[in-house]
Amino acid sequence: MSKGKKASDLIRAGVKLRAKAVSKSKEIQPILESEFDYIKDVKGKKFTVGFGKTEILPGDLDKKKYYVAGYNINNPATGVLDTPFAHAVWIDDNSGRGAVVFVSIDNVGMLNKDVEAIKSSLSEFISETGCRSVEILSTHSHAGIDTMGIWGPLPFTGRDKHYMEVLRAGVRSAVKKAYMDRKDGDIFLGRVEVPDMQKDIRTPEVFSKTLTRLRFVPKDGGRQVYFINFAAHSESLSSKNSLVSADFPCYLRRKVFEETGAETIYFVGAIGGMITMHLLDDDRPKSTKMIGENLAEYALSIKNEKKLKPNLSMMKQRFYFEADNTVLILAGMAGILKVDKYISHNAPLKIALKSEMTYFELDGLKMLFIPGELFPELLYGGYLSSEESATGQGAEVNPKPLVEICDDKELLVFGLANDEVGYIIPPNDFLLDTDMPYLNRAKDIHGRNHYEETNSLGVKTAGKIAEVFENMYKKTQNTKNKQ
Numbered sequence: 188m189s190k191g192k193k194a195s196d197l198i199r200a201g202v203k204l205r206a207k208a209v210s211k212s213k214e215i216q217p218i219l220e221s222e223f224d225y226i227k228d229v230k231g232k233k234f235t236v237g238f239g240k241t242e243i244l245p246g247d248l249d250k251k252k253y254y255v256a257g258y259n260i261n262n263p264a265t266g267v268l269d270t271p272f273a274h275a276v277w278i279d280d281n282s283g284r285g286a287v288v289f290v291s292i293d294n295v296g297m298l299n300k301d302v303e304a305i306k307s308s309l310s311e312f313i314s315e316t317g318c319r320s321v322e323i324l325s326t327h328s329h330a331g332i333d334t335m336g337i338w339g340p341l342p343f344t345g346r347d348k349h350y351m352e353v354l355r356a357g358v359r360s361a362v363k364k365a366y367m368d369r370k371d372g373d374i375f376l377g378r379v380e381v382p383d384m385q386k387d388i389r390t391p392e393v394f395s396k397t398l399t400r401l402r403f404v405p406k407d408g409g410r411q412v413y414f415i416n417f418a419a420h421s422e423s424l425s426s427k428n429s430l431v432s433a434d435f436p437c438y439l440r441r442k443v444f445e446e447t448g449a450e451t452i453y454f455v456g457a458i459g460g461m462i463t464m465h466l467l468d469d470d471r472p473k474s475t476k477m478i479g480e481n482l483a484e485y486a487l488s489i490k491n492e493k494k495l496k497p498n499l500s501m502m503k504q505r506f507y508f509e510a511d512n513t514v515l516i517l518a519g520m521a522g523i524l525k526v527d528k529y530i531s532h533n534a535p536l537k538i539a540l541k542s543e544m545t546y547f548e549l550d551g552l553k554m555l556f557i558p559g560e561l562f563p564e565l566l567y568g569g570y571l572s573s574e575e576s577a578t579g580q581g582a583e584v585n586p587k588p589l590v591e592i593c594d595d596k597e598l599l600v601f602g603l604a605n606d607e608v609g610y611i612i613p614p615n616d617f618l619l620d621t622d623m624p625y626l627n628r629a630k631d632i633h634g635r636n637h638y639e640e641t642n643s644l645g646v647k648t649a650g651k652i653a654e655v656f657e658n659m660y661k662k663t664q665n666t667k668n669k670q
Contacts, residue, residue: 215529223666229498231281233371236403239364243357254345256295256338257329258426268430269437274452275361280497285319293433294331296607325603329422330432336523344523372405377489393569411449418456420463423475438479459560495550507539511645514625558606577618577631585613586653610639617646
């Protein structure tokens with residue numbers, strides 16, 4: 188047995204012992220299945236929508252160390268290229284069920300424990316307004332300030348308590364601004380193909396080139412609101428960058444505002460695998476600006492739209508992931524990652540993490556909010572064969588693609604929603620280093636580098652996503668059949 192293998196076995200044994208010691212009070216508990224909040228025929232004839240945004244930049248950035256998240260560890264911010272924001276949209280279909288709020292934050296990701304803390308801090312607001320749900324997502328900017336902890340000077344956390352307070356306050360402010368901004372109007376759905384901007388840097392080459400736009404038009408003829416969903420990592424500034432930035436989504440939003448006066452809230456789709464953007468100039472800040480502006484031009488080019496009926500149905504389901512990544516678990520035990528750990532006697536390391544998914548139907552538009560970076564083939568299909576995969580296993584070991592589960596090729600996925608569990612990878616191409624799994628990158632028989640596995644919870648994550656969604660979708664169909 189190699190030294191690396193011995194070290195790996197010791198780490199796993201230590202994790203098991205530590206889990207038993209610290210988590211006895213948090214035994215995994217059954218979670219009740221949620222109901223689909225659905226009305227077949229909504230009588231309302233209008234949406235009520237509001238928009239709010241708040242800067243999330245600490246005032247002492249020039250005096251205190253804050254770490255840029257998404258590339259290298261121990262990369263202190265040296266300045267600001269553009270200001271990150273928290274954006275929020277209030278959406279009410281006037282069915283009497285209450286509104287929902289979508290929040291988009293310019294950062295690399297939010298752990299579920301922090302998401303729940305923000306929602307808890309809004310509990311009075313939620314009660315007073317009758318809000319059905321608050322969904323908190325990240326744009327996955329690789330130039331935001333560390334919100335997770337793993338980009339600091341390890342073994343110390345890169346997460347700063349003061350900044351997290353700034354961020355939470357910013358989200359609350361944006362949500363309340365969106366509520367105060369409410370106006371009646373219509374929502375239109377449009378799509379456009381973006382043929383030449385993305386690339387997939389891991390086999391197989393599967394990703395969506397579709398930019399989806401929801402456009403709110405107020406009846407008073409005032410400022411519009413764009414909801415944009417697109418599949419790409421917000422990482423155009425590269426690993427050499429030490430400036431805080433929202434990356435290309437900032438320049439997309441600015442361009443839309445300059446051209447139309449509309450405000451924009453931006454969301455990412457299925458970006459695992461990894462889906463990134465082509466560079467447009469060797470000067471990274473210039474390239475980032477160009478990417479955002481070019482993408483805005485595609486969004487502005489949409490002509491064929493469908494007016495949506497005001498009927499927004501939803502279902503939120505909480506569940507547990509089995510945690511197998513020893514490195515991330517140790518980071519959680521050391522307090523670097525702020526996560527609640529639960530004992531799961533059936534899991535190899537006896538540890539599970541609680542997360543959630545939310546499913547919406549907006550007048551037939553199916554939207555699934557997923558807690559991580561989903562490989563697109565898990566959404567659309569196109570799995571590697573046994574000859575092509577890293578494990579030699581065929582596509583049959585992978586879960587049914589999500590579009591097949593709901594029988595809708597236009598299922599719209601929102602990534603990094605209410606949690607960041609890392610990459611969600613097809614099981615037949617999930618490969619770990621033999622000696623130091625989750626620490627060293629594996630290289631398969633085809634010479635491909637398997638980096639994404641080191642930032643994943645484990646091989647069972649993809650199957651759990653599909654299992655939970657299939658159960659959710661069956662419930663939605665049962666609910667509809669009863670009405």
